[in-house]
């Protein structure tokens with residue numbers, strides 16, 4: 001698999017991930033005769049060849065720069081062409097951990113979609129593991145097939161991945177009774193696929209499953225299907241991202257706090273008095289205007305607008321965070337407004353003993 005190899009320098013024919021900006025990464029096939037263009041100018045591939053991965057590459061007009069990075073499944077997830085919704089690295093990491101996907105693990109995945117998850121699994125399980133992935137959408141299947149071939153993931157090019165064009169809910173997974181250690185279902189109706197898994201769970205060790213669904217109703221359906229078929233340790237987890245920031249908070253001593261409160265009180269009283277005075281002034285000037293109006297009989301309304309201005313803020317001055325003239329303590333702040341929900345993760349385990357029990361109940 002190309003994503004598992006590391007090298008120092010960019011070569012003609014490489015697949016690189018171009019870092020264009022903080023939220024913009026794109027795949028770039030390096031071909032000596034091509035030029036990449038963006039708003040900062042032209043970046044001839046010939047000038048990229050021989051550069052170190054990670055090095056800054058300036059446009060010919062020196063108006064901007066990009067970085068070329070070696071693709072990893074994590075970078076691929078950020079750069080890949082989206083054909084569907086995808087699974088992102090925080091969820092992928094938890095799924096790997098809970099399904100115990102590691103070097104040599106055999107995994108079933110459906111559907112393949114944009115293959116964000118497939119790349120991660122294929123890299124993790126390595127040459128001794130296997131990924132059996134299924135996609136029923138013809139165009140997505142063809143695109144994934146070509147991509148997996150180019151990325152040297154397919155079995156027939158020395159990789160570890162079998163991609164099958166099939167509706168797993170209708171036709172099941174594999175025709176042979178291949179056993180796997182882990183199953184990942186990212187489908188609209190996983191509960192329809194779950195009954196087809198009985199041929200692929202291990203007899204001698206546990207098999208773990210994860211269903212990735214955006215709606216809680218889907219999770220309920222899948223959990224029922226798993227329970228009915230003897231899966232246990234059923235639990236649901238939602239990965240919630242929170243952004244933590246290391247900040248400084250000023251230490252305010254009791255004397256300073258009391259002075260501040262006194263200042264607030266003093267200003268409030270001053271404010272009341274000033275407002276009262278102005279109201280009285282306004283009333284008397286209104287009365288004068290009324291008298292004049294009455295005198296001239298012209299009736300032009302000259303009632304004065306309140307000239308009261310807002311009180312100055314109580315804080316004496318802006319203090320820069322970390323200003324050396326004050327005492328500070330280190331704190332962690334969390335951004336609670338970050339929207340993060342992608343899907344719920346439903347996990348379960350199939351124990352070998354349960355399978356034996358089922359066999360005993362149903363007879364030979």
Ligand SMILES: C[S@@+](CC[C@H](N)C(=O)[O-])C[C@H]1O[C@@H](n2cnc3c(N)ncnc32)[C@H](O)[C@@H]1O
Nearest residue numbers: 087111113114115116117136137167168169186
């Ligand atoms: C959300 S996408 C999967 C995204 C993928 N996990 C990723 O990280 O890129 C779901 C995919 O499942 C496929 N699919 C839906 N039902 C299916 C079925 N019964 N059999 C096979 N594939 C199916 C869809 O065509 C779609 O491509």
